Amino acid sequence: MSETAQIEINTALFEYCLKLGDNGLILGHRLSEWCGHGPILEEDIAMTNIALDLVGQARGFLTYAAEVEGKGRTEDDLAYLRDVMQFRNFILVEQPNGDFAHTMTRQYFFSLWAFLHFSQLVKSTDETLAGLAQKSLKEITYHLRHASEWMRRLGDGTKESNSRLQQAVNNLWIYTEELFVNSESEKMLTKENILPGNEQIKADWNERVSELMTECNITLPAGNIKMVTGINKGGHSEHLGHLLAEMQFLPRAYPNSQW
Protein backbone atom coordinates (compact mmCIF):
# COMPACT_ATOMS: atom_id res chain seq x y z
CA MET A 1 0.00 0.00 0.00
CA SER A 2 1.27 3.48 -0.85
CA GLU A 3 2.07 5.89 1.95
CA THR A 4 -0.73 8.28 0.91
CA ALA A 5 -3.27 5.48 0.95
CA GLN A 6 -2.12 4.42 4.40
CA ILE A 7 -2.44 7.99 5.72
CA GLU A 8 -5.92 8.22 4.24
CA ILE A 9 -6.94 4.98 5.95
CA ASN A 10 -5.50 6.10 9.26
CA THR A 11 -7.42 9.38 9.11
CA ALA A 12 -10.62 7.49 8.35
CA LEU A 13 -9.90 4.99 11.09
CA PHE A 14 -9.31 7.81 13.57
CA GLU A 15 -12.69 9.38 12.75
CA TYR A 16 -14.44 6.03 13.02
CA CYS A 17 -12.86 5.22 16.40
CA LEU A 18 -14.00 8.65 17.59
CA LYS A 19 -17.54 7.81 16.54
CA LEU A 20 -17.57 4.56 18.52
CA GLY A 21 -15.76 6.11 21.48
CA ASP A 22 -17.91 9.25 21.56
CA ASN A 23 -21.14 7.25 21.41
CA GLY A 24 -20.11 5.31 24.51
CA LEU A 25 -18.77 8.35 26.32
CA ILE A 26 -21.77 10.61 25.74
CA LEU A 27 -24.44 7.97 26.32
CA GLY A 28 -22.52 6.76 29.37
CA HIS A 29 -22.48 10.29 30.73
CA ARG A 30 -26.18 10.71 30.10
CA LEU A 31 -26.96 7.48 31.98
CA SER A 32 -24.72 8.52 34.85
CA GLU A 33 -27.04 11.50 35.32
CA TRP A 34 -29.62 8.98 36.57
CA CYS A 35 -27.38 8.02 39.48
CA GLY A 36 -29.43 8.52 42.63
CA HIS A 37 -32.56 9.35 40.61
CA GLY A 38 -33.62 5.92 39.31
CA PRO A 39 -37.32 5.04 39.69
CA ILE A 40 -36.37 2.01 41.80
CA LEU A 41 -33.06 0.92 43.31
CA GLU A 42 -32.54 -1.90 40.81
CA GLU A 43 -32.90 0.53 37.91
CA ASP A 44 -30.57 3.04 39.48
CA ILE A 45 -27.99 0.26 39.67
CA ALA A 46 -28.79 -0.98 36.17
CA MET A 47 -28.37 2.40 34.50
CA THR A 48 -25.14 3.21 36.28
CA ASN A 49 -23.81 -0.27 35.46
CA ILE A 50 -24.58 0.31 31.79
CA ALA A 51 -22.97 3.75 32.04
CA LEU A 52 -19.85 2.14 33.44
CA ASP A 53 -19.69 -0.41 30.61
CA LEU A 54 -20.16 2.30 27.99
CA VAL A 55 -17.51 4.60 29.42
CA GLY A 56 -15.19 1.60 29.66
CA GLN A 57 -15.81 0.79 26.01
CA ALA A 58 -15.24 4.44 25.12
CA ARG A 59 -11.83 4.31 26.80
CA GLY A 60 -10.83 1.42 24.56
CA PHE A 61 -11.92 3.14 21.36
CA LEU A 62 -10.52 6.56 22.28
CA THR A 63 -7.18 5.06 23.33
CA TYR A 64 -7.01 3.36 19.95
CA ALA A 65 -8.07 6.59 18.20
CA ALA A 66 -5.20 8.43 19.89
CA GLU A 67 -2.78 5.68 18.90
CA VAL A 68 -3.94 5.71 15.27
CA GLU A 69 -3.68 9.50 15.16
CA GLY A 70 -0.11 9.32 16.42
CA LYS A 71 0.12 12.90 17.62
CA GLY A 72 0.76 12.11 21.26
CA ARG A 73 -2.78 12.81 22.43
CA THR A 74 -4.30 10.54 25.06
CA GLU A 75 -7.81 9.18 25.65
CA ASP A 76 -8.30 11.95 28.23
CA ASP A 77 -7.24 14.67 25.78
CA LEU A 78 -9.81 13.36 23.33
CA ALA A 79 -12.56 13.09 25.92
CA TYR A 80 -12.00 16.35 27.71
CA LEU A 81 -10.32 18.76 25.33
CA ARG A 82 -12.37 18.59 22.17
CA ASP A 83 -15.27 20.91 21.51
CA VAL A 84 -18.77 20.12 20.21
CA MET A 85 -17.90 20.25 16.52
CA GLN A 86 -15.16 17.64 16.96
CA PHE A 87 -17.45 15.08 18.55
CA ARG A 88 -18.63 12.27 16.29
CA ASN A 89 -21.38 10.66 18.39
CA PHE A 90 -24.91 10.16 17.13
CA ILE A 91 -27.30 13.01 17.88
CA LEU A 92 -29.57 10.34 19.39
CA VAL A 93 -27.26 9.56 22.30
CA GLU A 94 -26.80 13.18 23.41
CA GLN A 95 -30.56 13.73 23.77
CA PRO A 96 -31.56 14.54 27.35
CA ASN A 97 -32.79 11.72 29.58
CA GLY A 98 -36.36 13.02 29.69
CA ASP A 99 -38.61 10.59 31.53
CA PHE A 100 -37.79 6.90 31.98
CA ALA A 101 -39.59 6.04 28.72
CA HIS A 102 -37.33 8.44 26.79
CA THR A 103 -34.21 7.02 28.42
CA MET A 104 -35.22 3.44 27.62
CA THR A 105 -36.26 4.23 24.04
CA ARG A 106 -32.95 5.98 23.39
CA GLN A 107 -31.16 3.01 24.94
CA TYR A 108 -33.13 0.49 22.93
CA PHE A 109 -32.56 2.22 19.58
CA PHE A 110 -28.87 2.62 20.28
CA SER A 111 -28.20 -0.80 21.85
CA LEU A 112 -29.90 -2.61 18.98
CA TRP A 113 -27.72 -0.71 16.50
CA ALA A 114 -24.61 -1.39 18.59
CA PHE A 115 -25.43 -5.08 18.94
CA LEU A 116 -25.92 -5.54 15.19
CA HIS A 117 -22.94 -3.35 14.27
CA PHE A 118 -20.50 -4.99 16.71
CA SER A 119 -21.73 -8.46 15.71
CA GLN A 120 -20.23 -7.63 12.31
CA LEU A 121 -17.25 -5.62 13.51
CA VAL A 122 -15.85 -8.70 15.28
CA LYS A 123 -14.89 -9.89 11.79
CA SER A 124 -12.87 -6.74 11.04
CA THR A 125 -9.42 -7.18 9.51
CA ASP A 126 -8.25 -4.68 12.11
CA GLU A 127 -7.43 -6.90 15.10
CA THR A 128 -7.71 -4.16 17.72
CA LEU A 129 -11.17 -3.16 16.52
CA ALA A 130 -12.26 -6.79 16.32
CA GLY A 131 -11.07 -7.38 19.91
CA LEU A 132 -12.78 -4.27 21.27
CA ALA A 133 -15.97 -5.19 19.42
CA GLN A 134 -15.96 -8.69 20.88
CA LYS A 135 -15.52 -7.29 24.35
CA SER A 136 -18.25 -4.66 23.94
CA LEU A 137 -20.67 -7.13 22.39
CA LYS A 138 -20.95 -9.24 25.54
CA GLU A 139 -21.93 -6.17 27.54
CA ILE A 140 -24.26 -4.73 24.91
CA THR A 141 -26.15 -8.03 24.90
CA TYR A 142 -27.17 -7.26 28.48
CA HIS A 143 -27.97 -3.63 27.70
CA LEU A 144 -30.20 -4.56 24.80
CA ARG A 145 -32.02 -7.27 26.72
CA HIS A 146 -32.64 -4.84 29.55
CA ALA A 147 -33.95 -2.03 27.31
CA SER A 148 -36.13 -4.42 25.26
CA GLU A 149 -37.76 -5.74 28.42
CA TRP A 150 -38.62 -2.23 29.53
CA MET A 151 -40.03 -1.36 26.10
CA ARG A 152 -42.38 -4.34 26.42
CA ARG A 153 -43.30 -3.58 30.00
CA LEU A 154 -44.01 0.10 29.38
CA GLY A 155 -45.77 -0.41 26.05
CA ASP A 156 -47.89 -3.25 27.32
CA GLY A 157 -48.39 -1.76 30.78
CA THR A 158 -50.90 0.91 31.71
CA LYS A 159 -52.53 3.55 29.54
CA GLU A 160 -50.15 6.10 31.03
CA SER A 161 -46.97 4.05 30.47
CA ASN A 162 -48.05 3.26 26.91
CA SER A 163 -48.72 6.87 26.04
CA ARG A 164 -45.41 7.98 27.55
CA LEU A 165 -43.55 5.37 25.54
CA GLN A 166 -45.41 6.36 22.38
CA GLN A 167 -44.39 9.97 22.99
CA ALA A 168 -40.76 8.96 23.48
CA VAL A 169 -40.74 6.93 20.27
CA ASN A 170 -42.34 9.84 18.38
CA ASN A 171 -39.75 12.26 19.71
CA LEU A 172 -36.64 10.14 19.20
CA TRP A 173 -37.53 8.47 15.91
CA ILE A 174 -36.20 11.35 13.80
CA TYR A 175 -32.68 10.72 15.10
CA THR A 176 -32.52 7.06 14.10
CA GLU A 177 -31.75 7.48 10.41
CA GLU A 178 -28.36 8.82 11.40
CA LEU A 179 -27.34 5.43 12.77
CA PHE A 180 -27.10 4.28 9.17
CA VAL A 181 -25.41 7.23 7.51
CA ASN A 182 -21.88 6.42 6.42
CA SER A 183 -19.30 9.03 5.50
CA GLU A 184 -17.09 8.67 2.46
CA SER A 185 -14.19 7.74 4.70
CA GLU A 186 -16.25 5.00 6.37
CA LYS A 187 -17.20 3.63 2.99
CA MET A 188 -13.50 3.40 2.21
CA LEU A 189 -12.94 1.43 5.43
CA THR A 190 -15.75 -0.92 4.46
CA LYS A 191 -13.98 -1.57 1.15
CA GLU A 192 -10.88 -2.51 3.15
CA ASN A 193 -12.99 -4.90 5.28
CA ILE A 194 -12.17 -2.85 8.36
CA LEU A 195 -15.76 -1.95 9.15
CA PRO A 196 -19.03 -3.60 8.16
CA GLY A 197 -21.38 -2.19 5.54
CA ASN A 198 -24.65 -0.70 6.68
CA GLU A 199 -27.31 -2.22 4.45
CA GLN A 200 -27.85 -5.53 6.22
CA ILE A 201 -27.54 -3.90 9.63
CA LYS A 202 -30.19 -1.34 8.71
CA ALA A 203 -32.55 -4.02 7.38
CA ASP A 204 -32.13 -6.13 10.53
CA TRP A 205 -32.54 -3.11 12.77
CA ASN A 206 -35.79 -2.06 11.10
CA GLU A 207 -37.16 -5.57 11.23
CA ARG A 208 -36.39 -6.01 14.93
CA VAL A 209 -37.76 -2.58 15.80
CA SER A 210 -41.04 -3.05 14.00
CA GLU A 211 -41.45 -6.52 15.55
CA LEU A 212 -40.96 -5.15 19.03
CA MET A 213 -43.22 -2.15 18.45
CA THR A 214 -46.05 -4.42 17.39
CA GLU A 215 -45.45 -6.56 20.44
CA CYS A 216 -45.66 -3.58 22.78
CA ASN A 217 -48.57 -1.77 21.08
CA ILE A 218 -46.60 1.19 19.82
CA THR A 219 -47.06 2.77 16.41
CA LEU A 220 -43.97 3.95 14.58
CA PRO A 221 -44.30 7.46 13.13
CA ALA A 222 -45.57 7.08 9.59
CA GLY A 223 -45.09 9.11 6.48
CA ASN A 224 -42.26 11.11 5.06
CA ILE A 225 -40.49 12.34 8.16
CA LYS A 226 -37.46 14.54 7.81
CA MET A 227 -34.70 12.72 9.63
CA VAL A 228 -32.06 14.69 11.49
CA THR A 229 -28.40 14.01 10.85
CA GLY A 230 -25.22 15.95 11.41
CA ILE A 231 -22.72 13.21 11.90
CA ASN A 232 -19.43 13.29 10.00
CA LYS A 233 -19.74 17.05 9.75
CA GLY A 234 -19.72 17.83 13.45
CA GLY A 235 -23.35 18.89 13.52
CA HIS A 236 -25.05 18.36 16.85
CA SER A 237 -28.13 19.37 18.77
CA GLU A 238 -27.98 22.13 21.33
CA HIS A 239 -27.79 19.57 24.14
CA LEU A 240 -24.23 18.36 23.52
CA GLY A 241 -22.66 21.71 24.42
CA HIS A 242 -24.41 21.74 27.78
CA LEU A 243 -23.35 18.17 28.46
CA LEU A 244 -19.71 18.90 27.62
CA ALA A 245 -19.73 22.02 29.76
CA GLU A 246 -20.41 19.82 32.74
CA MET A 247 -18.37 16.79 31.75
CA GLN A 248 -15.27 18.76 30.76
CA PHE A 249 -15.39 21.40 33.46
CA LEU A 250 -12.74 20.04 35.78
CA PRO A 251 -9.93 19.26 33.29
CA ARG A 252 -10.52 22.60 31.57
CA ALA A 253 -10.65 24.68 34.76
CA TYR A 254 -7.68 22.88 36.31
CA PRO A 255 -5.46 21.64 33.44
CA ASN A 256 -3.34 18.58 34.17
CA SER A 257 -4.86 18.11 37.60
CA GLN A 258 -4.72 14.63 39.10
CA TRP A 259 -7.30 13.08 41.33
Add this chain to the structure above:
Amino acid sequence: MILSKQNIISLLESVNDPEVPVINIVELGVVRDVTIGDETFEVKITPTYSGCPAMKVIEDDIEQVLKANGYNNFTIKTIFAPVWTTDWMSEVTKQKLKDYGIAPPDKVSPIDHSPFLPLEKKILPCPFCDSKDTFLKSQFGSTACKALYFCNSCAQPFEHFKCI
Protein backbone atom coordinates in the same frame (compact mmCIF):
# COMPACT_ATOMS: atom_id res chain seq x y z
CA MET B 1 14.10 -15.29 43.80
CA ILE B 2 14.98 -16.40 40.27
CA LEU B 3 13.12 -14.52 37.59
CA SER B 4 10.87 -17.16 36.06
CA LYS B 5 7.33 -17.20 34.79
CA GLN B 6 6.37 -19.74 37.44
CA ASN B 7 7.68 -17.57 40.28
CA ILE B 8 5.88 -14.47 39.06
CA ILE B 9 2.60 -16.35 38.57
CA SER B 10 2.90 -17.74 42.11
CA LEU B 11 3.23 -14.22 43.45
CA LEU B 12 0.28 -13.02 41.38
CA GLU B 13 -1.79 -15.83 42.88
CA SER B 14 -1.52 -13.97 46.18
CA VAL B 15 -3.40 -10.99 44.70
CA ASN B 16 -7.13 -11.35 45.28
CA ASP B 17 -9.91 -9.71 43.34
CA PRO B 18 -10.78 -6.60 45.36
CA GLU B 19 -14.52 -7.09 44.87
CA VAL B 20 -14.64 -10.87 45.28
CA PRO B 21 -11.78 -11.41 47.74
CA VAL B 22 -12.04 -15.21 47.87
CA ILE B 23 -10.58 -15.73 44.42
CA ASN B 24 -7.26 -14.57 43.04
CA ILE B 25 -6.62 -12.75 39.78
CA VAL B 26 -4.92 -15.74 38.15
CA GLU B 27 -7.82 -18.14 38.63
CA LEU B 28 -10.25 -15.36 37.69
CA GLY B 29 -8.51 -15.18 34.32
CA VAL B 30 -7.49 -11.53 34.60
CA VAL B 31 -3.81 -12.45 34.38
CA ARG B 32 -3.30 -13.67 30.82
CA ASP B 33 0.43 -14.14 30.55
CA VAL B 34 3.83 -13.27 31.92
CA THR B 35 6.60 -12.83 29.38
CA ILE B 36 10.15 -12.86 30.66
CA GLY B 37 12.79 -10.74 28.93
CA ASP B 38 16.38 -9.87 29.84
CA GLU B 39 16.11 -8.87 33.49
CA THR B 40 12.67 -7.47 32.83
CA PHE B 41 9.22 -8.90 32.31
CA GLU B 42 5.71 -8.01 31.27
CA VAL B 43 2.45 -8.96 32.96
CA LYS B 44 -0.50 -9.08 30.57
CA ILE B 45 -3.91 -8.55 32.11
CA THR B 46 -7.40 -8.32 30.63
CA PRO B 47 -10.49 -6.68 32.14
CA THR B 48 -13.51 -8.76 33.09
CA TYR B 49 -15.82 -5.92 31.98
CA SER B 50 -14.76 -2.85 29.95
CA GLY B 51 -15.54 -0.43 32.73
CA CYS B 52 -14.63 -2.57 35.72
CA PRO B 53 -13.38 -0.09 38.35
CA ALA B 54 -11.42 -2.86 40.07
CA MET B 55 -8.87 -2.95 37.24
CA LYS B 56 -6.95 0.04 38.56
CA VAL B 57 -6.87 -1.48 42.05
CA ILE B 58 -5.70 -4.80 40.59
CA GLU B 59 -2.87 -3.05 38.74
CA ASP B 60 -1.80 -1.26 41.91
CA ASP B 61 -1.94 -4.51 43.89
CA ILE B 62 0.17 -6.34 41.31
CA GLU B 63 2.75 -3.58 41.44
CA GLN B 64 2.84 -3.63 45.22
CA VAL B 65 3.28 -7.40 45.52
CA LEU B 66 5.99 -7.56 42.89
CA LYS B 67 7.95 -4.64 44.36
CA ALA B 68 7.65 -6.07 47.86
CA ASN B 69 9.34 -9.19 46.51
CA GLY B 70 12.22 -7.30 44.97
CA TYR B 71 11.00 -7.01 41.39
CA ASN B 72 11.20 -3.47 40.05
CA ASN B 73 11.75 -3.97 36.36
CA PHE B 74 8.40 -4.85 34.87
CA THR B 75 5.48 -3.46 32.92
CA ILE B 76 1.78 -4.22 33.16
CA LYS B 77 -0.07 -4.28 29.88
CA THR B 78 -3.85 -4.40 29.39
CA ILE B 79 -5.00 -6.50 26.45
CA PHE B 80 -8.52 -7.00 25.08
CA ALA B 81 -8.16 -10.15 22.99
CA PRO B 82 -8.82 -12.96 23.59
CA VAL B 83 -11.86 -11.57 25.31
CA TRP B 84 -12.43 -12.57 28.94
CA THR B 85 -14.96 -15.28 29.63
CA THR B 86 -16.29 -16.91 32.81
CA ASP B 87 -15.55 -20.26 31.13
CA TRP B 88 -11.91 -19.74 32.12
CA MET B 89 -12.79 -20.35 35.76
CA SER B 90 -12.15 -23.86 37.03
CA GLU B 91 -14.65 -25.91 39.03
CA VAL B 92 -12.54 -25.28 42.13
CA THR B 93 -12.81 -21.52 41.61
CA LYS B 94 -16.56 -21.75 41.05
CA GLN B 95 -16.92 -23.70 44.29
CA LYS B 96 -15.07 -20.90 46.11
CA LEU B 97 -17.63 -18.41 44.78
CA LYS B 98 -20.50 -20.60 45.94
CA ASP B 99 -18.99 -21.01 49.41
CA TYR B 100 -18.74 -17.23 49.55
CA GLY B 101 -22.49 -16.90 48.78
CA ILE B 102 -22.29 -16.02 45.09
CA ALA B 103 -24.03 -18.35 42.64
CA PRO B 104 -21.21 -19.24 40.24
CA PRO B 105 -21.49 -19.01 36.45
CA ASP B 106 -22.29 -22.18 34.57
CA LYS B 107 -20.96 -22.82 31.09
CA VAL B 108 -21.74 -19.99 28.68
CA SER B 109 -24.77 -20.97 26.58
CA PRO B 110 -26.50 -19.53 23.48
CA ILE B 111 -28.96 -17.69 25.77
CA ASP B 112 -26.06 -15.70 27.20
CA HIS B 113 -25.03 -14.55 23.74
CA SER B 114 -28.43 -13.52 22.47
CA PRO B 115 -30.34 -10.48 23.69
CA PHE B 116 -33.38 -11.90 21.88
CA LEU B 117 -33.67 -14.99 24.07
CA PRO B 118 -35.23 -14.74 27.55
CA LEU B 119 -32.68 -15.05 30.31
CA GLU B 120 -35.43 -16.01 32.77
CA LYS B 121 -35.48 -19.49 31.27
CA LYS B 122 -32.17 -20.28 32.92
CA ILE B 123 -32.61 -22.12 36.22
CA LEU B 124 -30.17 -21.04 38.85
CA PRO B 125 -29.83 -22.89 42.17
CA CYS B 126 -29.62 -20.79 45.32
CA PRO B 127 -26.06 -20.80 46.72
CA PHE B 128 -27.43 -20.99 50.28
CA CYS B 129 -30.11 -23.70 50.16
CA ASP B 130 -29.64 -25.19 46.66
CA SER B 131 -33.33 -24.67 45.86
CA LYS B 132 -34.16 -24.18 42.20
CA ASP B 133 -37.13 -22.01 43.07
CA THR B 134 -35.33 -18.75 42.32
CA PHE B 135 -35.92 -15.83 40.00
CA LEU B 136 -33.95 -13.09 38.30
CA LYS B 137 -34.57 -9.73 39.94
CA SER B 138 -32.15 -7.67 37.88
CA GLN B 139 -29.47 -8.38 35.31
CA PHE B 140 -27.35 -5.79 37.08
CA GLY B 141 -25.95 -6.02 40.58
CA SER B 142 -23.47 -4.52 43.00
CA THR B 143 -20.60 -4.99 40.54
CA ALA B 144 -20.45 -5.15 36.76
CA CYS B 145 -19.95 -8.92 36.79
CA LYS B 146 -22.97 -9.85 38.90
CA ALA B 147 -26.76 -10.14 38.55
CA LEU B 148 -29.31 -10.06 41.34
CA TYR B 149 -31.53 -13.07 42.12
CA PHE B 150 -34.00 -14.02 44.81
CA CYS B 151 -34.67 -17.42 46.36
CA ASN B 152 -38.30 -18.20 47.14
CA SER B 153 -37.40 -21.16 49.37
CA CYS B 154 -35.12 -19.45 51.86
CA ALA B 155 -36.37 -15.92 51.10
CA GLN B 156 -32.84 -14.63 50.52
CA PRO B 157 -31.59 -12.35 47.82
CA PHE B 158 -28.35 -13.55 46.28
CA GLU B 159 -25.87 -12.58 43.61
CA HIS B 160 -24.94 -14.52 40.53
CA PHE B 161 -21.65 -14.21 38.70
CA LYS B 162 -22.97 -13.64 35.16
CA CYS B 163 -21.97 -16.02 32.38
CA ILE B 164 -20.21 -14.09 29.66
